[in-house]
Amino acid sequence: MAAVLRPYxxxxxxxxYRICLLTGAAGGDATALYRNPDLLAHVYAGPYPVADPGLTFVVAxxxxxxxxxxxxADTAAFDAWLDAHWWPTLRAQHPLQVDPGDGTEDHVLVERIHAWTHTPDELLDRYPAHMHIDLLxxxxxxxxxRRLVGALGGALRERGVGGLHLGVDARNTSAIAFYERVGFRRARTHDWGATLVLDL
Incomplete structure (x- = not known):
């Protein structure tokens, strides 16, 4: 069967969850970085289709x-949902860890789960939506x-959302080039990478 794009x-x-791990090292396979293979997606993929399945699309x-x-569609509201419905169980399941010194990074993600911060940002006034995209x-x-971005953009426009943002690891130069080709522009540069924005 030919590949198709469809709703989640x-x-x-x-x-x-599997694809998140296989593309989680700046676009490469992150399997060797995590003893718990679910942690990465617990932070960067899993909550989205649970919170709002209408804004997740897949290629199969x-x-x-x-x-x-x-x-x-609304990053600030999503952060509040995480605080109320997602992080409490994960914090109970994954107590804070020390760095085991073996090159794995579970402790880094567990710390993010326990200390997730969301600072009000004027960027959200114009670009309240955000996304994560991964392809094997x-x-x-x-x-x-491009089609996945288009599907999400169309769903967001139907809800009256005017702008979308995302963060990209500086090491993932091919992803940055892709986003710029589909219309994103760089709004912020950080020590870890860049925040890109797209007007819808």
Whole structure:
């Protein structure tokens, strides 16, 4: 079967978790970085389709899901939802850890889960939505990334959302180039990367 882009179904969640890990090292495979393979998606993918499944889309072929976009229409409201519904259980399940010194980074993500911060930002006034997108290597370079951004952008426009932002790791130069090709522009530069924005 040819690959298709479709709305998220709850049965896709496990595949989203797997793809998040396989692309989680600045676009490369992060499997070796985490003893718990679910932690990365607990932070950067899993909560989105739970909070608002209408803003998640997937690309699937005969092997299953090969890519996805997850998003929220209102970052400030999403952060409040995380505080109320997502972080409490994860904090109970994952107590703070010390760095084991073996090159793994579970302790870094666990610290983020316990100390998630959301500072009011004037950027959210114009670009309240944000997203994360990941495609397995075999699905890249075929236009699926552009179509996923288009599907999410269309859903956000239907809700009256005027702008979208995202953060990109500075090491992921191919992702930055892709986002700029589909219309994003750089709004902020950080020590870890850049915040890009898109007018909808």
């Amino acid at each position: 179904h709850p049965s896709d969640l496990a595949a989203i 072929d005969e092997t299953g899901v090969v890519g996805y976009v997850v998003g929220t 290597p075999r699905a890249q370079g075929q236009g699926w990334g």
